[in-house]
Amino acid sequence: MKPLSILIVLFLVGCQPSVRQVPVLYYDVEDAYIADFKARLSSLESEPLIHIDAQNRVNTQNEQFMDWVDHHSVMVINPVDRLSVLPMILKANKEKKTIIFFNREPLDDDFQKAQSAYYVGADPYQSAQFQVDLVDEMAFEVLDNNKDGLIQLVILKGEQGHQDAEIRSRGVIETLIQRGYQLDLLEVRVANFDRSLATKATKDLIELYPQMELIISNNDAMALGAIDALIEEGWMNDTNQNGMIDASEPWFPVIGIDGLPEAIESMEKGYLFGTVKNDSEAMAHAIVQLIDIVLNKMSWSEFDYTIEDRKVYIDYILINRP
């Protein structure tokens, strides 16, 4: 009898779920910003998390969602495509699960259908305004290279259909006009938030528009990609080889968003003009707090951020050139 009961106990112990981790679904951890965000999220003290990478494929993420939906009562999702979240929301409703979306905001239509969902992100329009703040800091004479009174502008747009990309692009144009700049918008070029794609695009743009005066990018990765191309084409040149772009050396203004460590480094070396930091630390913190609230481990009164219609918008941080 004794060995039998020991076996039963072992069996029951074996069946007991190990500590359930909260699944975090990323659209693509190859994306520098997402990689950084993941690191921040992991460094925070929180419920145990499990990080899952969709490698930028909607179908993969859908499969991952199905694989993990039963794992925990709450899921954190960074959608590959914000248009594709409806089935996830419907499934979560059915299974009585909570989804915390971040980085890519679902369509309002879809989001309203969710019985229990939150969104943590930033207001992309604010990031555009902050980028224009950076433009404001530049002397117009420096900016208007050909002295035609217009700014020959190129916008490096993230993904088509990506809400942030759309709003940032539009916001930059609108805010520049609002603040009285005369614009010659050469092109809004889509480079999928990708550094190497941006390098390729910029080379093309340099050829197309030699009169180009300013590149505003929807993120840092594309800004760095653009700088890669500008260096290659000699538009930025560290002639004295001191590892810095000095005032006298060829330089071209590029503005990014995200405040990646690489971008900050590039800025310190005089290449990147400036960036707007997506406060991923605060965002990660907000997500962790939301998880605790959903799991009844924390009350709303302890929540450090403003929430409205189940959405939390985290303020950007402006990073000036030293």
Next chain:
Amino acid sequence: MNNVLKKLTIGQTTFMIIVVIVTFTLSIFSLFAYRLMYSATDDLIKTSSKEFTSQLILNYESYMSGVIDISNQIQRRLSNLDYPLNNDDIEVVFESLIDVNRNLRGVALFDSNTLLASSSIQLTQDIQPWIELALSNEEIHHFKFVDDRLFVLKSFTLGPFMNQTLTLLIELDKSLFDAIAFNTNLGLHGHILLLNESLMPVYSVGEYDETQSLSVINQQLLGMTLLEYETQSMALNVSTIRGTRWMIATFVNVNAINQTKSEILIAMIGILLLMMVIVAFVSASFSGRLNSPMRRIQSHIQKIQEGNFEEQIEIDGQIEMVKLADTFNTMSSQIKQLMDNVVTEQQEKRVSTIKALQNQINPHFLYNTLDSIVNLSENNQNEDVVEAIIALSKFFRMSISNNQNIVPLRNEIEHVRNYGLIQKIRYKRSFDLMIEVDESLMNIPVLKFSLQPLVENAIMHGLHPDMFTLIKIRAYLQDDAISLSVYNQGYGLSQSKIDEIMTILKDDLPTSSVGLKNVYQRMKLYYGPQAHLTIESVMDEYTNVILTFPLNTPLEDIV
């Protein structure tokens, strides 16, 4: 269980146990193997269905991203035009794009509901609701299928001056879109559905039952499942297509793969049955190997029961069986030996009994007695004649009549008394027979005709011609035995003579002096070793022969 097993032969039990164990083991094994294959098949179905769907989705996504690229190109070109827009400029943009895109059938641009410019577009319906839809969410592309065409709608805010929201309408040939799923083999009732955000079908490949399909899609919502659809096994996979709000549901007929599942099951059951038949055969032959020698031994025993000891049993097979048969043969031959002995003994017994009887009616004895009686009557000793004839009559009656072997001591004494009377007449009263037996011992059973031969011997060999001889018969109890002693005065016997007599008594050799030997052998037959015959003698003084019988019931009365 034990009771059931007890009713079976060793062979049947062995057979049953082997079959049960093998069946159990095989069944467990088959069950596991089938479970493994079953889940492997399921995994195969799931994997291949996922692969298929994933490839299909990639193709649709790449098509849609191409469409969105065209739209983005047009938007970008339009943004680059001089403002305010000039219809001719727009048409130039449109036509240049149509030229390079064979897929592109026509383009139109609307400001609110007003058509600004168009190129080759065929509008067969009221597009007012479409434009409202595009304007309601200008962040995304909207798609509409009409007949063989796919329409793409996108509202956007134009150019640097931001005060004009335009709606772009692109007409595409659907044939390339159709081609994506054209050659896919979905199987019977297999189909593909694209659903809008209200989960209503907007595009389909293959025939389907809308109610049933929508119901299972609503159930599933996302991911992969196996289900029954129109009596067919289907793999349903629901996912989404990037850049659109479409859900894609693929129903792939997996009946064929599923059928292999039942084929595997049938094959496994077949193998299982075959194995069981083989095992049954093997174990039956094995148990037969155990059983048949057992049966032969059994029938052999039956023959022995019927008294046939002649046959020997020959068995080859398991060592134990051979040994058993050998031992059995030895045993039966020993039994046969023993039984032969018993038969011989019985025959000897009969012979000796008959001889004893014969002895009693010795014709010489009769002749001599009658001769003596004649003498008596010649001498006119009438009383003696009467006495002698009565004694002779009694003597013979007792000799012939009673066929029991054990009689009360009283009868034996009476018999000896009669004998003594007759002999006294014959031997002219030269001896006296004295009987000293307590009345209380008279009913003790003793061997019949045991005393008379002793007295006869005493008279024949003990009488001294010149002397009056006393013959004394006594009976006394000693331990659990009764001793009958016949004592006579006379020559006596030397110890060597006594030994010789004892040897003759004990051996099987025929002898002329049958009387004493007869008593001795019958005594041993009836009483066994507990009975004794002792001869005591002192030369020229006396001889005393003592018979000792145990008091308990004598051995079986054989004759």
